Amino acid sequence: MSTEFLAQCSAIVGDSHLLTGEAMRPFLTDWRGRFTGSALAVARPANTQEVAALVSLCAQHQVPIVPQGGNTGLVLGSVPDASGTAIVLSLARLNRIRNIDKTNHTLTAEAGCLLQQVQQAADSQDSLFPLSLASEGSCTIGGNLSTNAGGTAVLRYGSMRDLTLGLEVVTAQGDIWNGLRGLRKDNTGYDLRDLFIGAEGTLGIITAAVLKLYPKPAARMTTLLAVDSPAKALALLTLAQQACDASLTGFELLSEFCLQLVEKHFSALHTPFAARHPHYVLMEISDTESEAHAQALLERLISSAIEHDLVRDAVIASSLSQSAALWALREHISEAQAAEGKNIKHDIAVPVSHIAAFIKDTDALLQTQFPGCRMVTFGHLGDGNLHYNVSAPAGQSDTEFLLQQEAVNLCVHDQVHHYGGSISAEHGLGALKRDEIKRYKSGTELNMMVAIKRALDPLNLMNPGKLL
């Protein structure tokens, strides 16, 4: 079967775009290099029609499909398992911006467009596409949609679901659904668009999307604020929301240990303060009026925060390069912790009102169960989303500490559940958290998810073994 099947795939995408053997290697290993799967082939179609023809062929031969964009996902969703029975369907060649409608404030992009490419296309029309992630030079719109990606401006603009008006999808049967509607109002039945967003490729292949554009702000201003505790950071968030309203774009929490790691592993990067502080908030506002207006707004906010004893020290970036230097502290945390060694990562969300209590209680619980463990806590406090990572105690090897991964995950995720949160805020479930989610979702919710999967993909060929 497989020779005849591969010949038919080649006939659809062309010989040079059907990869086998060694040429498949980069598509089979996940971003963090933790797992390498196996596949029949990697197919690189050029357009929606070729995707539809391939999916239809796979349905006929009952061959599973693993959709792949930039392969920057962090939960083993975009790589095949070890069975070697699936094809990887790379969307990278569907990389055209089809249309920009300046009056409707929309941009239609194919699924393989890099996020950065879409940001630049919007910028060239004096507009803003606000999704922003550290992986934006490598991740694709199809991957962003399929994981409902978040990032650093969710507080102001929302996540990928909020930024999308319409989709084009190839169904599991190989039909093309043209849902590329640029409508802000459409109450004509079930919202199929929202089913495919965040589905991690388990319901169909997204081939294009209509995305929302925004006016570019007249000024952006960044400040780093030293605070005593997450509780004070939370009170500062409330104050900032009252003072800045929609101008508040980003509100990130960074612990002192995170910045120590950044300074240790990147000698060019430093905190701008003379003294050390327990926590920091990196805040950004986008102003529609002017830089002077933004500066005055921030200065008023900081004076009020100092008066309320919420802030110990503050620095406002007075140039783009200073702003970039402050953001660099935040953006280098992931690399700094990787340079320090392996740790146990959690991408969690709890209601914003509970986040300080969650950190306090869970830090204490982890110290009783795993004495001396070091917390690398940072993230999008304004969205209630933290990267809550646990490192080995000083002196203990990572390998020895990682043996306790399951117990650490259980402790953290049970706490997340207790506080009404989610064990995956941004990255999805993939193969990594597929089984763990069963502990936290009700049978009723899981049954509805299974019913949707069975209805849309009865042969279970769309990214099987992921999410469910």
Ligand SMILES: Cc1cc2nc3c(=O)[nH]c(=O)nc-3n(C[C@H](O)[C@H](O)[C@H](O)COP(=O)(O)OP(=O)(O)OC[C@H]3O[C@@H](n4cnc5c(N)ncnc54)[C@H](O)[C@@H]3O)c2cc1C
């Ligand atoms: C340094 C770094 C920083 C990151 N920061 C963030 C962050 O701030 N916020 C955040 O949300 N994520 C973040 N991520 C995770 C990752 O970049 C995002 O999940 C991104 O949206 C994945 O896009 P991708 O094109 O790489 O998708 P892939 O990794 O290729 O795929 C992700 C999932 O989507 C499916 N898929 C891909 N394309 C399609 C398609 N066209 N149709 C159907 N299914 C498809 C895949 O099968 C897989 O299940 C980060 C990753 C890295 C490495």
